[in-house]
Amino acid sequence: xxxxxQPPSVSVSPGQTASITCSGDKLGDKYTFWYQxxxxxxxxxxxxxxxxxxxxxxxxxxxxxSGNTATxxxxxxxxxxxxxxxxxxxxxxxxxxxxGGTRLTVL
Amino acid sequence: QPQLQESGSGLLKPSxxxxxxxxxxxxxxxxxxxxxxxxxxxxxxxxxxxxxxxPGGVTYYNPSLKSRATISLDTxxxxxxxxxxxxxxxxxxxxxxxxxxxxxxxxxxxWGHGILVTVSS
Numbered sequence: 001x002x003x004x005x006q007p008p009s010v011s012v013s014p015g016q017t018a019s020i021t022c023s024g025d026k027l028g029d030k031y032t033f034w035y036q037x038x039x040x041x042x043x044x045x046x047x048x049x050x051x052x053x054x055x056x057x058x059x060x061x062x063x064x065x066s067g068n069t070a071t072x073x074x075x076x077x078x079x080x081x082x083x084x085x086x087x088x089x090x091x092x093x094x095x096x097x098x099x100g101g102t103r104l105t106v107l
Numbered sequence: 108q109p110q111l112q113e114s115g116s117g118l119l120k121p122s123x124x125x126x127x128x129x130x131x132x133x134x135x136x137x138x139x140x141x142x143x144x145x146x147x148x149x150x151x152x153x154x155x156x157x158x159x160x161x162p163g164g165v166t167y168y169n170p171s172l173k174s175r176a177t178i179s180l181d182t183x184x185x186x187x188x189x190x191x192x193x194x195x196x197x198x199x200x201x202x203x204x205x206x207x208x209x210x211x212x213x214x215x216x217x218w219g220h221g222i223l224v225t226v227s228s
Contacts, residue, residue, distance in 0.1 A: 001170075030212065033215075035154075035215075041220075042203055042218040042220055042221050043154065043215075043218055044217075045216040045217075048208075048214045048216075049212075049214075086153065088214065088215075089212070090212040090213060093170060094169075094170065095167055095168070095169055095170070096156035096169070096213060097156070098154040098155065099153070101154070
């Protein structure tokens with residue numbers, strides 16, 4: 001099976017840049033997607049196809065993907081960005097695979 | 108943006124069959140290139156994809172759940188469903204339905220609010 005590895009937690013000070021990584025074998029050859037999930041809510045797509053931002057998502061969210069690592073970057077982090085973030089990719093024959101999630105703390 | 112709403116039995120006993128439905132508004136489940144998916148999240152844990160169905164009824168499942176899961180479309184009611192047989196406590200989770208986009212390398216947007224299903228004797 002295909003595995004995606006994320007750090008369990010990342011901390012950042014308000015106004016600074018947060019980087020959340022997602023690692024997998026030859027991940028750069030696949031598309032990576034990122035979701036934000038706040039407590040008690042359903043996930044929201046924040047980046048798709050490595051770098052694209054859905055309508056309505058802040059420009060502070062950006063993504064990159066190369067080699068074995070994809071990265072979600074949040075610039076000018078705000079307290080409202082505090083959430084769990086999940087990466088996702090597709091692999092044959094595993095199908096859709098999610099990373100274990102990263103809790104972003106803004107303090 | 109379409110809206111999705113899950114419904115179904117929230118409490119089951121081990122060995123029973125789980126049946127959930129996702130009502131969709133704002134887009135037809137029977138047309139286009141979108142897929143319709145189920146994803147679950149055990150309490151305090153991460154996301155696990157269960158499977159999805161395309162218009163026309165073609166389905167793809169997580170290999171770890173394939174033997175127990177069935178996802179189907181009801182175009183007359185504009186909804187899709189999940190059946191999961193022989194449930195155990197390990198199936199306790201919040202179950203989300205979501206629209207899938209992108210043929211092959213699929214992403215999910217939007218998601219329903221989720222429904223908690225508890226399996227307990």
